[in-house]
Amino acid sequence: METLIMVGQLLLGLSILVGLHELGHLLTAKMFGMRVEKFSIGFPPKIAGFQWGETEYSIGAIPLGGFVKISGMVDESMDTAQLASEPQPWEFRAKPAWQRLIVMLGGIIVNVITGIIIFVALVYKNGETYFSRDQVIENGIVAYEYGEAIGLKTGDKVLDINGQPYQSINDLSSGSALLSENGYYTVDRDGQQVKIEIPRGFINTFNSEESFSKFIAVRFPFEVGGVEPGSGAAEAGIDAGDKILAVNSTPITYFDQMQSALQNLKSQSAQIVRQRDSQIDTLNIPVSEEARIGIAVNPLIEPVRREYAFVEAVSKGTARAFGVVIVNAKALGKMFTGEVSAKNVSGPIGMAKIYGASWDWVKFWSITGLISMILAFMNLLPIPALDGGHVMFLLYEMVSGRAPSDKFLENAQKVGMVILLALMVFAIGNDILKLFT
Template sequence: MEIAIKLFQFILSISILVILHELGHFLPAKYFKTKVEKFYLFFDPWFSIAKKKIGETEYGIGWLPFGGYVKIAGMVDESMDTEQLKQPAQPWEFRAKPAWQRLIIMLGGVTVNFFLAWLIYSCLSLFNGEMYTDLTKFNNGIGVTEAGKKMGFQSGDKIVSIDGKPAERLENASINILLGDNVTVLRNGKEVTFPVNKDGVADVLKQKEAKLYITPRFPMIIDSLVSPASKASGLTKGDKVVAVNGKQTPFFDEVSSTLLENKGKTINIEVLRNGKTENVSTAVDKNGKLGVAVDQKALANVVTNKKYSFGESIPRGFERTIEALTMQVKQFKIMFNSKIQGYKNVGGPIAIVKNMPVDRAADGSIAINWAAFWSFTAMFSIWLAFLNLIPIPGLDGGHVIFTLYEIIFGKPVPQKVLENAQMIGVIFLLGLMLLIFGSDIFKIFTGKL
């Protein structure tokens, strides 16, 4: 049931984005009286699920749900249908239109993607506001993993800025740090700026939950006992762990790291119970866990829920769109960094479906989290806009580059060059798709997905 809901969300999101993106090409093409032969949701190699011809255009749904397309007469596209290009250009063909009209047609898709993201983010800001983990409320600073320490952090640091820009939200900061160069923290009452160690970044990216390398510091208070060993230990709900084996551990991250040092051993824990100190002996499992659930109420104190008026939501929606776009551009820095090897963490459709958000009720039922769904759709919309603008033949960006060349130099790129470039682009994109799918499948079989 859960995977069906996640798959439904993915297909719905992709369908919305593809239809609107292709409309961005379709509408200006029709406005400039250019013949559109096909308008397809999803790809249709060999056969389609449904199709109907209305006027000069065949509308259909393909069986391969990884995009869609409009086939415009007189244009070299991914179909590699060049037969019509051997004939003299007709007035209704793409190649017969002025370069500025062709440029508008090609930029239509990414323009729609950008404004769609802006609209969604504005609506989310207006109707849902923004809930985030507020770094300014981390009164005890941050707790960091070993990977975080390798990056240059110390437990207790208070993050001030990243690359000179103030840091307010943990959700953004945890990613920006991975993409950034320098971080400024408040450490022992003094501001300290240090370069982000890329070896630490590489270690963080190897983890499934990369954002957990930074957490707010809070005391470890036991909420419930889960394992048989913890139930037999004498620990009770409400116990506050203050020391392990005589070592003071006032915060959860310190308890956690000390437990990892004592995997499979029996330890002595000092807890504060009803205002009194008690000593308890208990076993640590092979994963460095006590088998208890930790009270999370302290985390609520560092959460901010910011509301926006109608007038505020529109510029905030634009800001969120630019933030998402900037994040996509920055991620290429990680992907192509040979030391970090971020390309190993690239996920494809299988990974996306697996990580689609759902709501889980107390009775175990699962439903769609619509706010999270629309947030994902906005992010994915701006992601598609960015990808399509990359100047690779086969993508909108490739066509834009060739058209700009014609506008600047006053002569079109030779038809044979366009055909060869398109072929190279299609082969590259197919290879990239196989690589991403292969990565997903490899991760499934190795337990990394």
């Protein structure tokens, strides 16, 4: 069932984005009087379709893309028979270069607009919820495996990133921070300022959603939120609202301190100093093999909840959308230098796993908006067979006054298809390898 939910979300998200992308090409082509022969979401073989006017609309069985076939254009269909005759007024090749340029940019523009609308809507409807810089500085952080690996320690108070203040703890593991040149954190450690450098390639550590939980978290004071029936805590009389002040004479303020103390007392008895209202007493409680005493906890700090007016949401959502493009452009550049591992490239399996095994509409639209911006960026790359390849040749024509020959465009399209197929095989191979590592 979980697999079906992941696949369902992926197919729905891709169908929306591919459909809108190809719709951008279709509308701009028709706007300039070009004949659109086919509009397909998914690649052949065709599952279903219908004819409306001059255009056949269909759904293909391979749901990893789509296409629009415009008369007189060398595209991925490699149908060049009509190019032997004189250009007809309704054909792509008969139109001015600037009109053809707009048609080729139509899908990218629609994906950008879609991404912006999604992020603006999410910000406006849901606002933001986060632990703020002030809360991090007041309470400090818990450094887990990846945080400790670069020199962070539990209790550190992170003051800035690269000398600049930040808004939330999420910024400390953002792509812009991890991809920055000579990046570093400034922390207050026991009253002394310490510079913690972000190692080159550290972003490769964050190759899954679970990996972020191994970095850092905000430290929080707590009280007992509930007690497991039949547990040692329940037998000792601990109840919701109680506070744990010490474990075996070790003072306890934060939840991580209690976890650490109990780790050293597995399968033993712990002396727990408990406070209930103004009463303080000491209880002997057995500790399980999993270092638990049978309580749930309530954090005593609440994340910041911020709502945005519509105008603010437009600004914030647009910045967030283009931030995705900037981070991906940086990552691609660093991939060529070897700083970012090509193993981070994901195919459909990786994308499905990002959506997750539970259907959460906020997460669904967040990921779909992110993918929309990434699709726009990737499609703009100057690779033949992508929109960016066509744009590159059209710009050459507009600057030089000479159009590349049909034969050249046909061969370039073939090369581009080989490149795209190789990239797809590589991405799917990465997905398969990750399943076994």
